[in-house]
Amino acid sequence: MQYSEWFLESIDKHKNEAAAMIEKRDEKEELEKEYGEVEFDIDNGPVVVYPKGLGETEEEEIAFSSLPDIRSQGMTRERFIFKRGEKYYHVSFIQEENSEVKRGYVQKSVFIKCGKLLPDLPRKIESVLEGASEYRAEVLKEKMKMAKIEDRDGGGDGGKDGDRDADRGGGRDGNGGGDRDADKNNVFKKLLEKHRRIIFENIIRCRSFLVLGESPTEVSDAVCILSKFCGFSYGGEIVPYRSSFIEEFDNQEKMIGGTNEHIFKTENFDNVFNLKTGKYHTKYSDSSRITEKHFEDLQAYFLKSPYTFSVPKFIECLEKKESSLKTRRVFREFFESKNFPSWLDSLGYKIKREKKALE
Secondary structure (H helix, E strand, O other): OOOOHHHHHHHHHOOOOOOOOEEEOOOOOOOOOEEEEEEEEOOOEEEEEEOOOOOHHHHHHHHHHOOOOOOOOOOOEEEEEEEEOOEEEEEEEEEEEOOOOOOOEEEEEEEEEEOOOOOOHHHHHHHHOOOHHHOOHHHHHHHHHHHOOOOOOOOOOOOOHHHHHHHOOOOOOOOOOHHHHHHHHHHHHHHHHHOHHHHHHHHHOOOOEEEEOOOHHHHHHHHHHHOOHHHOOOOOEEEOOOOOOOOOOOOOOEEEEEOOOOOOOHHHOOEEEEOOOOEEEEOOOOOOOOHHHHHHHHHHHHHHOHHHOOHHHHHHHHHHOOOOHHHHHHHHHHHHOOHHHHHHHHOOEEEOOOOOOOO
């Protein structure tokens, strides 16, 4: 059943909303990183070479997710990020001719696993490895150490720095050439520019997004840019690349990238970018031309007095500016979603949790 904006606003006004209890968050610990290696074996299929001793399900999911799920003809390199549990796997893949093996070429991936999404890391991995013979976990670890690669978020925002990331072409060899990658990035960039207002609103409301494309590199890069759109970090789950061989997933409050439109049911997502056709579809319409400006006002309002911040009082500020019911609804959904604690974290704060009294 669809309720009117007026009805929803009336319900929200009568909620017992207290001021959010805000406190400074703890300093974040240094990232723990693990290195891994996967190869395609003609007899056994995808195999995790390192680390050893994984459980059967874990090994299978990592092995299949670390290799591209597209046809290998003409492929050279791919780079992408997949997620398993709470960990991100930053992957660089290579396909290289080798007359000494059965298929006439080798397919190998190396990855760095850690608890944070680092959009630029696959590109950096690719940059330090020269050929298939170097695609080994121990070589990658040593090369990264020698190169003194730093951990940075990167990824752009699809608006300011995002233009820089969207303009980047392929890697050293790319996947069939940097020109094609650049063309695809331009298609995505134009979609972001054309639908900027509604995309921003759907992101801050933590709506679900699906990005479909021709290669893992393409969709992974696009999801990473989208997750930082207009400088806002999406607080839902971010899955830059989901292999078609990993079928079990839900789509609520998620951004997912994939290459197989037959696996992902587009009707189950609030927003769909199809980079193969150059189209964007959403179930919603934008509410205001100045939602981004309202969000800037929110940040200024919060930073002015973070420890006494109150959601109802900020909504009152929007009312005084004669914002529409629909606009106020957008912000109420933001405060009730995973985006709110994520946004606080980006500012160095968190919601203070009351300790329950002992019964």
